[in-house]
Amino acid sequence: MSRTARVGLFLAAAAVFAVVFTLACTGLPHFGAASHPYGTRAVAAALRHRTANVISSVNFDQRAFDTLGEESILFASVLGAVALLRPARDERESSPLPLRVPPSTRLIGAILLPLTLLTGVYIVAHGQLSPGGGFQGGVVLATGLHLAYVAADYRALRRVRPLVVLEVADAVAAGAFALLGLAGLIAGSGYLRNVLPLGTFNQLSSGGLVPVINAAVGLEVGSGLVVLLAGFLDQAVEIDTPPAAQDGDRA
Amino acid sequence: MTTADLLPLAVAVPLLGAVLLAAAGNRLPRLARDVIVTVAAAAVLADLVALWHGSAHGRVVNWLGGYRPRHGVSVGIVLVGDRTGVAVALLAALLVLAVVCYSWRYFAEPPARHAGTFPALILLFEAGMCGFALTGDLFDAFVFFELMGTVAYALTGYHIEDPRPLQGALTFGVVNSLAAYATLLGIGLLYARTGELGFASIGAALEGHRADALLVTAFVLVLTGLLVKAAVVPFHFWLPDAHSVAPTPVCMLLSGVMVELGVYGVARVYTVVFAGPHGIPHGAFRDTFVGFGVLTALTGAVMCWQQRHLKRMLAFSTIAHVGLFLTGVALLTPQGLAGTALYVAGHAGAKAALFGVTGVLLDRYGSVDEDTLHGRARELPLAGVLFTLGGLALAGLPPFGLGLGKAVAEHAAAADLRWLPAVFVAVSAATGGAVLRAALHVFAGAGTADHHRPGPQATGDAEEPEIREASRRVPAPMLVVPAVLLAGSLAVGVLPAVAHALAGAAASFTDRAGYLSAAADGPAGRTNPVPQAGWTTEGVLLGCLSALLAVACAAGSVWGAKVPWPAGRRAALTVRTASRRVILPLRRLHSGHLGDYVSWLAGGIAVLLLVLLAQV
Numbered sequence: 001m002s003r004t005a006r007v008g009l010f011l012a013a014a015a016v017f018a019v020v021f022t023l024a025c026t027g028l029p030h031f032g033a034a035s036h037p038y039g040t041r042a043v044a045a046a047l048r049h050r051t052a053n054v055i056s057s058v059n060f061d062q063r064a065f066d067t068l069g070e071e072s073i074l075f076a077s078v079l080g081a082v083a084l085l086r087p088a089r090d091e092r093e094s095s096p097l098p099l100r101v102p103p104s105t106r107l108i109g110a111i112l113l114p115l116t117l118l119t120g121v122y123i124v125a126h127g128q129l130s131p132g133g134g135f136q137g138g139v140v141l142a143t144g145l146h147l148a149y150v151a152a153d154y155r156a157l158r159r160v161r162p163l164v165v166l167e168v169a170d171a172v173a174a175g176a177f178a179l180l181g182l183a184g185l186i187a188g189s190g191y192l193r194n195v196l197p198l199g200t201f202n203q204l205s206s207g208g209l210v211p212v213i214n215a216a217v218g219l220e221v222g223s224g225l226v227v228l229l230a231g232f233l234d235q236a237v238e239i240d241t242p243p244a245a246q247d248g249d250r251a
Numbered sequence: 252m253t254t255a256d257l258l259p260l261a262v263a264v265p266l267l268g269a270v271l272l273a274a275a276g277n278r279l280p281r282l283a284r285d286v287i288v289t290v291a292a293a294a295v296l297a298d299l300v301a302l303w304h305g306s307a308h309g310r311v312v313n314w315l316g317g318y319r320p321r322h323g324v325s326v327g328i329v330l331v332g333d334r335t336g337v338a339v340a341l342l343a344a345l346l347v348l349a350v351v352c353y354s355w356r357y358f359a360e361p362p363a364r365h366a367g368t369f370p371a372l373i374l375l376f377e378a379g380m381c382g383f384a385l386t387g388d389l390f391d392a393f394v395f396f397e398l399m400g401t402v403a404y405a406l407t408g409y410h411i412e413d414p415r416p417l418q419g420a421l422t423f424g425v426v427n428s429l430a431a432y433a434t435l436l437g438i439g440l441l442y443a444r445t446g447e448l449g450f451a452s453i454g455a456a457l458e459g460h461r462a463d464a465l466l467v468t469a470f471v472l473v474l475t476g477l478l479v480k481a482a483v484v485p486f487h488f489w490l491p492d493a494h495s496v497a498p499t500p501v502c503m504l505l506s507g508v509m510v511e512l513g514v515y516g517v518a519r520v521y522t523v524v525f526a527g528p529h530g531i532p533h534g535a536f537r538d539t540f541v542g543f544g545v546l547t548a549l550t551g552a553v554m555c556w557q558q559r560h561l562k563r564m565l566a567f568s569t570i571a572h573v574g575l576f577l578t579g580v581a582l583l584t585p586q587g588l589a590g591t592a593l594y595v596a597g598h599a600g601a602k603a604a605l606f607g608v609t610g611v612l613l614d615r616y617g618s619v620d621e622d623t624l625h626g627r628a629r630e631l632p633l634a635g636v637l638f639t640l641g642g643l644a645l646a647g648l649p650p651f652g653l654g655l656g657k658a659v660a661e662h663a664a665a666a667d668l669r670w671l672p673a674v675f676v677a678v679s680a681a682t683g684g685a686v687l688r689a690a691l692h693v694f695a696g697a698g699t700a701d702h703h704r705p706g707p708q709a710t711g712d713a714e715e716p717e718i719r720e721a722s723r724r725v726p727a728p729m730l731v732v733p734a735v736l737l738a739g740s741l742a743v744g745v746l747p748a749v750a751h752a753l754a755g756a757a758a759s760f761t762d763r764a765g766y767l768s769a770a771a772d773g774p775a776g777r778t779n780p781v782p783q784a785g786w787t788t789e790g791v792l793l794g795c796l797s798a799l800l801a802v803a804c805a806a807g808s809v810w811g812a813k814v815p816w817p818a819g820r821r822a823a824l825t826v827r828t829a830s831r832r833v834i835l836p837l838r839r840l841h842s843g844h845l846g847d848y849v850s851w852l853a854g855g856i857a858v859l860l861l862v863l864l865a866q867v
Contacts, residue, residue: 013853027465037446080405175270
């Protein structure tokens with residue numbers, strides 16, 4: 001298609017969609033209405049299982065199977081992206097040179113790195129109690145590690161990032177979720193059913209399996225993200241790309 | 252352990268296998284990796300076979316985490332193993348096992364440091380497909396649908412040495428992700444209206460609302476993701492670009508079952524969620540999607556005939572057949588569904604076998620181009636026989652399963668529109684004919700090597716050979732697996748038990764009230780009468796007709812130029828002129844330009860919205 005035809009088709013379609021979608025939105029319930037059918041039920045179910053953070057209860061208990069699928073998507077994305085980013089036969093790896101970094105930057109990095117990691121651990125560990133949890137805390141952990149790159153250089157990052165260990169940790173944590181689900185089956189009650197004591201409401205050890213699954217997800221997200229970023233960073237920093245190969249014709 | 256516990260295991264087992272391969276794959280020898288992936292695939296198959304037997308007397312329902320409905324409502328996720336869902340998952344598991352066996356000797360040496368990645372991704376793909384087939388929850392279906400997609404993008408681009416797989420994977424990923432956003436938006440609209448996420452609970456809640464713009468918009472948006480995966484025109488452009496460059500074992504899965512899962516999703520979502528009173532009227536659904544199905548079938552058939560790149564040819568034939576599947580499903584009769592189920596099962600075997608044999612060609616000659624390979628594969632008679640049989644099966648020759656499915660679907664279609672069987676016959680003849688033509692050229696060296704096809708075209712040369720020892724013998728699994736797959740396709744047509752079981756599955760699939768009741772923990776519903784799904788004289792004759800036409804098309808194309816009588820030459824000339832007028836513009840639409848594909852996606856959504864709004 002010519003550029004004009006392409007853009008014209010898209011704009012015409014977008015106009016139709018805009019009108020119909022606006023019309024559809026007039027059928028939605030109004031803001032601030034009193035009826036929240038799912039929310040009411042989910043809060044009651046979270047309280048029954050003594051999980052203070054209802055979001056975590058939905059994620060890791062009530063609809064844990066969705067989360068199993070989601071963390072499998074993350075696992076598959078990391079696995080797939082790292083495989084696609086592997087050095088091709090015609091790419092050469094080169095070691096990045098050390099860079100001069102102002103001492104003040106290094107100092108800030110050295111202070112912030114452990115602080116950020118600690119924050120990450122806190123957010124993962126308190127997922128069943130307060131806003132946060134494995135997904136959010138895992139991202140904090142992974143990005144915190146990259147302070148070593150921001151505040152020092154790539155070689156410093158490589159020292160604090162044991163990729164081989166993290167790759168295995170990513171897989172093991174993904175498997176731990178599926179295995180924790182099996183625990184209910186072995187106990188005779190059913191897949192993903194709680195097998196731990198529910199504990200005291202609003203205590204660190206409450207919510208049954210929620211904190212355990214939460215920790216597994218935190219480990220998976222944290223290590224998976226580091227592995228994923230390593231794939232991209234290696235491409236950008238360590239690999240010399242040959243001139244792009246010529247593109248074939250298709251129709 | 253009860254039968255219901257087998258449902259989540261179909262997802263958990265392949266996941267755990269993938270984890271093991273990803274964690275330990277680099278440290279294990281190749282044999283150990285092959286054993287792990289094969290055992291995992293076989294275990295899933297065994298689980299699903301047990302589930303198939305367990306679901307003989309009604310749907311198997313599992314409320315995960317023990318969140319059974321209280322007072323008719325639940326906060327949890329329900330898995331529903333009805334016979335159609337289990338059959339779809341079984342088909343996926345069978346193909347995965349075949350692909351795993353095919354791949355034993357397929358890749359020369361897996362990339363260092365990523366030795367376990369390929370088999371791990373195959374198992375994750377299986378987990379996604381099983382989860383999607385067995386879930387009874389709309390959002391959960393979306394999650395597993397995305398898992399399937401994510402893995403498929405990575406597998407498509409697996410050969411990073413060549414830029415084309417990466418471009419194909421990128422197109423695949425972008426178009427499918429945009430469509431997934433549409434689906435998510437649609438789920439959001441439904442959730443806002445009903446506060447529910449289960450298929451059955453949304454369906455029940457929607458009965459209290461009238462059909463309005465919100466319902467139609469939500470329906471179209473939810474369907475967009477499914478229709479893109481099913482490669483229905485005009486959402487199909489990504490498929491040939493991805494299928495022609497993906498590794499052959501991956502093509503077997505993509506064409507054999509993933510695309511069909513899109514059609515399954517459309518059928519499930521419509522029947523359970525939207526087909527109730529005050530929903531999308533049956534007539535509107537039938538007219539719209541029979542229309543889209545026929546358009547897809549014809550486009551796929553015309554484009555299939557035009558290809559010289561063998562994998563691209565097979566990809567377009569998949570589009571053509573998906574069009575027929577959608578038509579069969581859209582009839583909304585138990586017989587149409589039964590025919591489609593048989594058709595899909597037969598097609599999976601035949602199409603995967605054809606891709607498998609194409610993989611042998613790629614392995615030996617580093618090319619999948621019909622013209623370049625002209626006569627070169629004379630030395631592979633067994634592969635030639637398998638390829639020809641695959642082509643005949645595709646054309647609907649009795650007693651292959653494809654032929655039976657086609658016959659049953661045609662019979663159901665004729666009851667709706669008298670001319671529909673003609674579309675089935677023409678599409679089968681064109682796609683089967685294209686494959687037979689390629690078989691004559693490549694394996695028999697018939698006709699001349701150069702064909703003057705007008706316009707831009709994709710050649711199948713300079714493909715990345717997937718194995719690096721050209722002189723070695725063809726590994727046994729690479730021929731045995733296609734042979735077994737073809738035998739499976741034959742068995743679907745020959746064994747009356749298969750047809751009867753799938754007809755029963757179709758009868759219960761159309762029983763909406765029964766599904767709603769089972770998913771709400773209620774009593775099992777009545778059972779619909781099981782439709783007739785065996786061979787009839789009419790079906791056999793139409794199957795023979797389409798196979799004969801396919802042979803005639805292939806022979807005419809190969810030897811047509813040499814025909815001594817002037818009438819034949821004149822006919823060939825007319826065909827060539829018509830092809831320049833009609834087919835060139837159609838081919839130019841398949842431009843490989845991602846922007847074009849996105850515009851078509853938006854255009855397709857807009858057309859669906861307008862067409863359905865006009866009918867509600």
